[in-house]
Amino acid sequence: MWRNLLSIRQVSRRTISTASRRPLENRVPEKQKLFQEDNGLPVYLKGGIMDGLLYRFTMGLTVFGKAHIKHLRFSTLSNLLRLKNFFGTASSMTDTVLCTRYSFRIHVKMLDKAKITHKAYFERE
């Protein structure tokens, strides 16, 4: 009986040691070749098809979220506007939103004007 027990112990030890001795190969040179290939792809898409899929999924998620917020904001805004009419006072959130959009438009106009006046600066290499 003891010999059987000992042989079981030896077998299990052999199995375990074989599994742990299986070497993991160094695949870094392959990766270096893949990511240094002159294919014009940016690093976030250079790994393969999965990169593109993951990128599109991430973009979809953030865009969906932002659209969801916009939807919430408009419903909140309309509520606030109703409140504004009722109380006759300005809502800071509505004003902030309107100011931001208005100032953005002003900034775009200013940049266009600067491009015309300082054509040489914008066209220099």
Added chain:
Amino acid sequence: MAHQAHSYHMVDPSPWPIFGAAAALLTTSGLIMWFHYNTSTLLMAGLLSMLLVMLQWWRDVIRESTFQGHHTPTVQKGLRYGMILFITSEVFFFLGFFWAFFHSSLAPTPELGGQWPPTGINPLNPLDVPLLNTAILLASGVTVTWAHHSITEGNRKQAIHALTLTIALGLYFTALQAMEYHETSFSIADSIYGSTFFVATGFHGLHVIIGSSFLTVCLLRLIKFHFTSNHHFGFEAAAWYWHFVDIVWLFLYMSMYWWGS
């Protein structure tokens, strides 16, 4: 093809910064929707997009460094400054919570019974699990240093063992702390004692989880031969972060667990 005449890294255009900002917006708005309107869709979208951005951004940094060779000594120097500055900002973050603790505990108000711990609060015994947790984190500081020495000496097997042990100790700490949270007779709502205790130790626990995750990524990279004996900054950054987490715990233990009991 033109080559750069400097040793800095001009990165490829990347979508992760703007997506990260969008993810932060989704997460913060999601928190508001969860708090006030009892709906967690936006929050889940925010957290998931944050996770995706982090994974892909840091995956790209690994590609740029290990696979494309862009991390010259100059670039590494910048990364070192960056990590040190980040950890310094985290120190200030915790400083605020320690300030709050000492503000309330050095001059306890009449509402608290004029004493610290306040009347009715049974604090945890500092010589029980908290002391064990201290020993665990100190030991993990030793094992992470052992891992570092093994890497610089080119001893792959020992490095993997030491780093695995470090992560195991971190997980053990987290498990014990979660158990302790369950066992306390007081909650976060129990006066300023509960607030300061759980916010400070809670944020510390979050940093232990972050640090353990960082070390786990390093372990995977170590196994995949990403590190060389003289270029392994990702590991060094993780080790610095881990030491910071350890030191914060020591201050927490001495002030809140020991002096504050």
